[in-house]
Amino acid sequence: MKKTIEPTLLDFAILGLIQDQPLSGYRIRKLFEETALGNYSSSPGTIYPALKRLTKLGLIEKIAISETNKSHFQITSKGILILKEWFVKSIEKEDVEKKTDELLLRFAFMETLVDKEQKIIFLTSFRARLKVYIKELQKYYDQDAHDMPLHGKLALQHGIDSAKVTFNWCKKALTKLT
Numbered sequence: 438m439k440k441t442i443e444p445t446l447l448d449f450a451i452l453g454l455i456q457d458q459p460l461s462g463y464r465i466r467k468l469f470e471e472t473a474l475g476n477y478s479s480s481p482g483t484i485y486p487a488l489k490r491l492t493k494l495g496l497i498e499k500i501a502i503s504e505t506n507k508s509h510f511q512i513t514s515k516g517i518l519i520l521k522e523w524f525v526k527s528i529e530k531e532d533v534e535k536k537t538d539e540l541l542l543r544f545a546f547m548e549t550l551v552d553k554e555q556k557i558i559f560l561t562s563f564r565a566r567l568k569v570y571i572k573e574l575q576k577y578y579d580q581d582a583h584d585m586p587l588h589g590k591l592a593l594q595h596g597i598d599s600a601k602v603t604f605n606w607c608k609k610a611l612t613k614l615t
Contacts, residue, residue, distance in 0.1 A: 444496065448491055460509055495516075537603060557615065574600065
């Protein structure tokens with residue numbers, strides 16, 4: 438049975454970067470190197486294989502730029518469709534618990550491809566999931582923190598505080614959108 442290749446988080450970040458304008462492989466790599474996207478790797482050994490994979494999947498294509506004699510990568514209509522689906526997929530409990538960076542990446546790139554209503558649904562869902570998660574963490578802290586070592590308590594408190602900051606950010610972002 439042939440294994441289906443699914444886009445990775447790095448792939449989605451690349452698609453997000455080129456959704457509005459074609460970019461060279463070098464420029465894509467430099468954007469990863471010079472911005473917070475570097476968390477996903479700016480290594481040529483990571484970026485160029487991802488570009489090859491995205492091309493193979495039909496999500497991007499290489500185009501020649503006549504005035505510079507260089508090539509750039511641009512997103513295809515299939516790539517736009519996959520990117521939109523990623524933007525609007527439902528937010529699950531695990532996303533809030535373990536993939537907050539991915540949720541923020543989705544939000545950061547959805548500005549031009551997703552309508553206002555979908556952005557509001559995304560933020561409302563994100564906020565609702567965070568509210569439940571914060572309550573669960575706080576309950577766990579209240580019940581079990583007395584048995585934890587100091588550093589464990591402090592790390593758990595950091596998790597609670599971080600989730601609260603993200604919750605408040607969701608509220609602010611919703612206010613700006615509405």
